[in-house]
Amino acid sequence: MGRWEPDARGRLARAALTLYAEQGFDRTTVAEIAEAAGLTESTFFRNFADKREVLFYGAEGAAELLASSIAASTGTPMDAVSAALEAWTAIMQEDIDRVRQRDAVIAANPELQERNLTKHAELAAAMAAALRDRGTLDTIARLTAETGIVVFTAAYARWIEEPGKEDLPSRVRAAMVELRGALAQ
Amino acid sequence: MGRWEPDARGRLARAALTLYAEQGFDRTTVAEIAEAAGLTESTFFRNFADKREVLFYGAEGAAELLASSIAASTGTPMDAVSAALEAWTAIMQEDIDRVRQRDAVIAANPELQERNLTKHAELAAAMAAALRDRGTLDTIARLTAETGIVVFTAAYARWIEEPGKEDLPSRVRAAMVELRGALAQ
Numbered sequence: 001m002g003r004w005e006p007d008a009r010g011r012l013a014r015a016a017l018t019l020y021a022e023q024g025f026d027r028t029t030v031a032e033i034a035e036a037a038g039l040t041e042s043t044f045f046r047n048f049a050d051k052r053e054v055l056f057y058g059a060e061g062a063a064e065l066l067a068s069s070i071a072a073s074t075g076t077p078m079d080a081v082s083a084a085l086e087a088w089t090a091i092m093q094e095d096i097d098r099v100r101q102r103d104a105v106i107a108a109n110p111e112l113q114e115r116n117l118t119k120h121a122e123l124a125a126a127m128a129a130a131l132r133d134r135g136t137l138d139t140i141a142r143l144t145a146e147t148g149i150v151v152f153t154a155a156y157a158r159w160i161e162e163p164g165k166e167d168l169p170s171r172v173r174a175a176m177v178e179l180r181g182a183l184a185q
Numbered sequence: 186m187g188r189w190e191p192d193a194r195g196r197l198a199r200a201a202l203t204l205y206a207e208q209g210f211d212r213t214t215v216a217e218i219a220e221a222a223g224l225t226e227s228t229f230f231r232n233f234a235d236k237r238e239v240l241f242y243g244a245e246g247a248a249e250l251l252a253s254s255i256a257a258s259t260g261t262p263m264d265a266v267s268a269a270l271e272a273w274t275a276i277m278q279e280d281i282d283r284v285r286q287r288d289a290v291i292a293a294n295p296e297l298q299e300r301n302l303t304k305h306a307e308l309a310a311a312m313a314a315a316l317r318d319r320g321t322l323d324t325i326a327r328l329t330a331e332t333g334i335v336v337f338t339a340a341y342a343r344w345i346e347e348p349g350k351e352d353l354p355s356r357v358r359a360a361m362v363e364l365r366g367a368l369a370q
Contacts, residue, residue, distance in 0.1 A: 076367070077367055078367050078368055110303075113303070114299040114300065114302065114303050115299065117299065117302040117303060117306060118295075118298070118299050118302060121302060139339065139343065139360070139363060140363060140367055142339050142342070143335065143336070143339050143360060143363060143364045143367060144364075144367050146335040146338065146339070147332055147335050147364060147367075147368070149335075150328065150331040150332050150335055151328070153331065154324065154327050154328050154331070157327070158324065175324070175328060178324060178325060178328055179328045179329075179332060179368065180368050180369075182261070182262055182263050182325055182328060182329050182332075183263055183332070183364065183365050183368050183369075184365075184368075184369065
């Protein structure tokens with residue numbers, strides 16, 4: 001193991017995103033990312049499995065945030081999921097420029113889009129587990145958690161398309177109201 | 186182009202699934218699939234881009250079925266999506282042994298799971314397009330179509346876990362009722 005590098009993960013993630021945005025994901029090498037971050041290639045591989053994973057640097061933290069928010073909530077399963085999504089997207093909202101830059105990199109690459117879908121499935125699984133820990137039945141836990149990701153994805157797409165209008169947490173709330181309306185009989 | 190091969194796609198898909206189930210996805214070559222189907226490797230590549238795509242042979246037909254079912258429906262967007270999913274899963278139910286064999290192959294391979302998520306996203310996009318053609322607002326069309334895929338996925342997972350109990354269309358109906366209940370305020 002090399003010496004301890006302060007915030008190596010964050011430095012690598014920021015350097016990678018900048019390079020991917022400037023010169024494209026396919027044309028960027030791990031060696032370039034490490035150099036731009038002032039670190040070595042072996043430090044990169046101690047922190048990330050590959051070039052794709054570095055783009056999903058925040059996913060683990062997001063899963064923990066969503067799960068702890070659900071654990072703290074006392075509402076219905078869907079209310080708990082909604083509140084968790086609002087807490088998460090409020091944090092995304094603070095870093096809008098990087099989120100949009102990252103979105104453009106992912107949108108340009110089918111492999112990254114596939115990885116992104118997998119990360120969303122992992123977030124849904126983390127929320128479902130948190131709901132089960134609260135005592136929610138497995139079937140309801142899975143349905144509400146995955147529906148939460150659908151609501152997030154719809155809100156996020158509109159936010160990316162029309163960035164100036166409403167902020168992301170408000171769009172999540174609006175999409176949830178729309179979906180409740182569409183499912184009401 | 187080679188000579189016309191009757192049902193080449195279907196023969197290749199069946200041969201591939203049998204080999205993947207017997208000896209594993211990673212250990213199966215395109216040459217082996219072609220040989221088992223009594224066809225050439227070049228016929229394989231005229232029909233499928235790669236070893237993964239052959240497992241998703243039915244996805245195009247599924248997208249067309251879902252879209253045409255939604256086009257024929259006169260109910261609310263969510264009712265149209267539910268009816269389309271029941272029509273589709275009734276067909277899957279007829280071929281339960283192959284569906285389960287295919288599911289086991291996908292479950293054993295993270296790459297195939299990623300491709301499966303992408304195919305589900307494509308089915309949701311096809312349903313959303315069909316809803317827009319009926320005059321549904323884009324935002325509602327996307328939300329209901331993607332929620333439909335969530336309902337399908339939940340029902341499918343239970344059906345795979347407990348095959349003997351209810352059939353797949355009934356499970357889709359039950360999951361939709363559960364989700365409506367979870368979202369009612």
